[in-house]
Amino acid sequence: MTESPTGPTPLLEARGLSKDYGDTRAVDSLDLTIAPGEVYCLLGPNGAGKTTTINLFLGFVAPSAGQALVDGLNVSTHDRETKRRLAYIPEQVMLYRNLSGLENLEYFAALGGQGALDRNRLTEILVEAGLERETVGRRVSAYSKGMRQKVGIAIAMAKEADALLLDEPTSGLDPKASNEFSALVERLRGRGVAVLMATHDLFRAKDTGTRVGIMRYGRLVTELSTAEIGHADLERIYLEHMQANGGSP
Amino acid sequence: MIRHIARKEFTDVLRDGRFRWSSILVGALLLVSLAHGWDQTRKARQEHAAAQATAREHWDTQGEKNPHSAAHYGIYAFKPRLALSFVDEGVDPYTGTSVWLEAHRQNDFLLRPAQDATAAQRIGALTAAQVLQHLLPLLIILLTFGAFAGERERGTLRQLLATGIGRRELAAGKALGIAGALSLLLAPAALVGAAALVVANPGPAASPLARAAVLAGVYLAYFTAFLALSLAVSAWARSARTALVVLLTVWVVNGLVAPRVAVDLSKRLHPTPSALEFARTVEQEMATGVEGIPRPDRDESTRRLLAEYGVESVEDLPINAVGVYLQESEEFGNRIFDRNYGALWDAFERQGVVHETLAVAAPLLAVRTLSMGLAGTDVEQHRHFASAAETYRRDLMRRMNGDMTENSLTGDFTYTVGAEVWEAVPPLQYAAPTLGWVLGNRGLSLAVLGTWLAGAILAAAVRVRRAEVG
Numbered sequence: 001m002t003e004s005p006t007g008p009t010p011l012l013e014a015r016g017l018s019k020d021y022g023d024t025r026a027v028d029s030l031d032l033t034i035a036p037g038e039v040y041c042l043l044g045p046n047g048a049g050k051t052t053t054i055n056l057f058l059g060f061v062a063p064s065a066g067q068a069l070v071d072g073l074n075v076s077t078h079d080r081e082t083k084r085r086l087a088y089i090p091e092q093v094m095l096y097r098n099l100s101g102l103e104n105l106e107y108f109a110a111l112g113g114q115g116a117l118d119r120n121r122l123t124e125i126l127v128e129a130g131l132e133r134e135t136v137g138r139r140v141s142a143y144s145k146g147m148r149q150k151v152g153i154a155i156a157m158a159k160e161a162d163a164l165l166l167d168e169p170t171s172g173l174d175p176k177a178s179n180e181f182s183a184l185v186e187r188l189r190g191r192g193v194a195v196l197m198a199t200h201d202l203f204r205a206k207d208t209g210t211r212v213g214i215m216r217y218g219r220l221v222t223e224l225s226t227a228e229i230g231h232a233d234l235e236r237i238y239l240e241h242m243q244a245n246g247g248s249p
Numbered sequence: 250m251i252r253h254i255a256r257k258e259f260t261d262v263l264r265d266g267r268f269r270w271s272s273i274l275v276g277a278l279l280l281v282s283l284a285h286g287w288d289q290t291r292k293a294r295q296e297h298a299a300a301q302a303t304a305r306e307h308w309d310t311q312g313e314k315n316p317h318s319a320a321h322y323g324i325y326a327f328k329p330r331l332a333l334s335f336v337d338e339g340v341d342p343y344t345g346t347s348v349w350l351e352a353h354r355q356n357d358f359l360l361r362p363a364q365d366a367t368a369a370q371r372i373g374a375l376t377a378a379q380v381l382q383h384l385l386p387l388l389i390i391l392l393t394f395g396a397f398a399g400e401r402e403r404g405t406l407r408q409l410l411a412t413g414i415g416r417r418e419l420a421a422g423k424a425l426g427i428a429g430a431l432s433l434l435l436a437p438a439a440l441v442g443a444a445a446l447v448v449a450n451p452g453p454a455a456s457p458l459a460r461a462a463v464l465a466g467v468y469l470a471y472f473t474a475f476l477a478l479s480l481a482v483s484a485w486a487r488s489a490r491t492a493l494v495v496l497l498t499v500w501v502v503n504g505l506v507a508p509r510v511a512v513d514l515s516k517r518l519h520p521t522p523s524a525l526e527f528a529r530t531v532e533q534e535m536a537t538g539v540e541g542i543p544r545p546d547r548d549e550s551t552r553r554l555l556a557e558y559g560v561e562s563v564e565d566l567p568i569n570a571v572g573v574y575l576q577e578s579e580e581f582g583n584r585i586f587d588r589n590y591g592a593l594w595d596a597f598e599r600q601g602v603v604h605e606t607l608a609v610a611a612p613l614l615a616v617r618t619l620s621m622g623l624a625g626t627d628v629e630q631h632r633h634f635a636s637a638a639e640t641y642r643r644d645l646m647r648r649m650n651g652d653m654t655e656n657s658l659t660g661d662f663t664y665t666v667g668a669e670v671w672e673a674v675p676p677l678q679y680a681a682p683t684l685g686w687v688l689g690n691r692g693l694s695l696a697v698l699g700t701w702l703a704g705a706i707l708a709a710a711v712r713v714r715r716a717e718v719g
Contacts, residue, residue, distance in 0.1 A: 058411055060718040083413030094404035098264035099257070110253040111412040159412075
């Protein structure tokens with residue numbers, strides 16, 4: 001993480017970021033900054049541009065205009081360096097069915113540049129991520145979605161990334177698993193990790209996030225501090241924005 | 250990084266039940282076909298050695314007779330089975346392995362296993378070369394079609410690339426992992442093949458181990474080209490199913506369609522007569538001669554000899570006029586044979602060039618040509634032996650007619666000789682072509698296979714770099 005004279009450089013920053021798919025503008029002039037230790041939740045309906053925003057930070061799609069920056073580095077020109085600073089957990093963490101949870105973690109950790117972490121340490125990370133110790137050696141084909149998500153979190157933890165990109169990470173998880181997930185995110189935040197989480201879950205966004213941004217038609221229509229609003233306020237504001245101009249949430 | 254990817258891919262493939270079963274099947278087929286080929290080669294060698302000894306014994310013990318009668322009695326020559334023929338029997342089942350060497354005739358080869366094979370044997374006869382040329386690429390396709398397309402569909406490609414690894418690193422690691430798994434299948438077969446080559450009598454092939462090393466290199470290039478091509482298609486295809494369909498189409502074109510097209514096209518471009526037509530043509534030309542190759546006239550031959558020696562009658566000649574005429578007839582026949590067989594062999598070679606050229610569309614054609622060439626079972630090496638056998642036949646006829654010419658002054662066939670003349674005839678000493686000779690003939694196939702390898706790797710590099718994350 002680098003420091004500027006005016007404070008820490010935002011770990012994640014979008015500057016006038018836009019992405020067009022043909023005639024459709026998926027992300028429209030997005031400006032946002034996420035500092036270390038901040039959890040920024042992007043709310044919005046399907047097609048609002050949340051996943052495209054994450055893809056832009058991952059360099060999976062090239063921006064039509066503007067820049068996505070990770071620790072001050074332009075993703076478009078520093079693909080490998082920016083990815084080294086990021087961890088990513090998708091809506092459904094997909095793992096290799098023929099490998100155990102531990103072997104999957106070992107593999108992704110090695111690819112993430114963590115070198116050779118010993119198996120005991122990796123096992124501890126999996127347990128810390130919420131996996132039962134006796135399940136870490138089982139093949140992933142026997143894992144539930146919640147267990148796979150925990151391996152995903154463990155992958156992010158093992159990478160010791162500066163920033164975490166989460167794309168609907170609690171979708172489909174039962175309440176207990178969702179709570180455990182939120183607790184893990186909270187722990188990472190406490191370690192100074194910057195988190196960008198795309199979600200539909202207003203309750204989770206209010207509970208986990210430090211800031212919330214609402215997106216619609218690719219535009220960031222409002223930003224709120226979760227410390228200043230309650231659950232009901234967030235729901236009301238969200239619905240107001242979704243219903244404006246005949247939209248639906 | 251590549252090491253980690255390769256290790257994971259290797260483990261993943263080994264734990265995949267589909268790979269285990271298919272590799273057990275292919276590995277078993279490979280070992281069985283190698284063992285069967287080796288056993289066949291061993292038996293054929295034993296049979297040839299026994300038959301050759303018997304033929305020689307018959308020649309040596311044929312008793313007192315006129316040398317020209319002995320020339321008609323003739324002797325068999327057996328084409329040696331080269332060391333690597335147990336891997337690829339090539340055209341041997343169709344061209345035959347023995348030839349009867351007799352006066353006035355250049356006979357066709359006999360002992361063609363394909364003639365004697367039942368329909369079931371024809372279907373079931375699977376050589377190690379066929380397993381390597383057809384089934385290994387299929388296995389490579391089945392292991393590789395999902396390398397990118399499958400990862401993309403499952404969603405793991407996003408997670409992999411999010412770690413910061415490059416697409417080319419991923420492709421290289423996957424290729425190495427799959428190659429490692431395949432090597433578990435191929436290593437036992439390679440060891441068995443090498444042991445068979447070293448332990449068994451390596452046979453008359455020049456530098457059999459060098460031939461085996463080049464053969465291994467050819468197959469390695471072929472498998473690498475298929476692996477790279479499969480990676481390219483997997484990176485390009487939108488779904489694993491599309492990748493599989495495209496690659497299976499490539500496999501069918503390569504293994505089934507192209508060889509059939511090559512056979513038909515080469516015959517259309519360079520037609521060859523049927524065996525019956527060929528025999529009739531030779532027979533007719535032998536009977537009448539052709540322009541530029543007149544049939545020798547016995548009276549004319551005698552008149553020329555009388556004039557040459559300045560005598561009035563054949564009784565006054567110091568040599569046998571009949572022997573001279575018989576040799577002239579032999580040489581006339583040789584020119585007719587050279588003309589017809591030469592044209593036939595040339596047509597076969599031009600057909601071979603069509604096959605090699607069509608390898609641009611199907612690498613199997615190049616690999617098959619190289620494999621047969623290195624195993625010593627291609628048309629060119631059959632021609633090489635046939636030429637050696639024919640040279641030996643002509644020398645034998647020259648000896649017999651020469652003996653009659655020099656030693657029988659009576660001009661009739663009552664002159665006879667015995668074992669001392671037969672035993673003085675040296676056996677056919679055949680030296681198989683060198684590796685350099687084989688590769689010199691197969692330059693086009695080597696170039697095409699090299700182009701396929703380079704093209705497939707380039708295609709993989711380009712497609713992998715552009716592979717969508719999904």
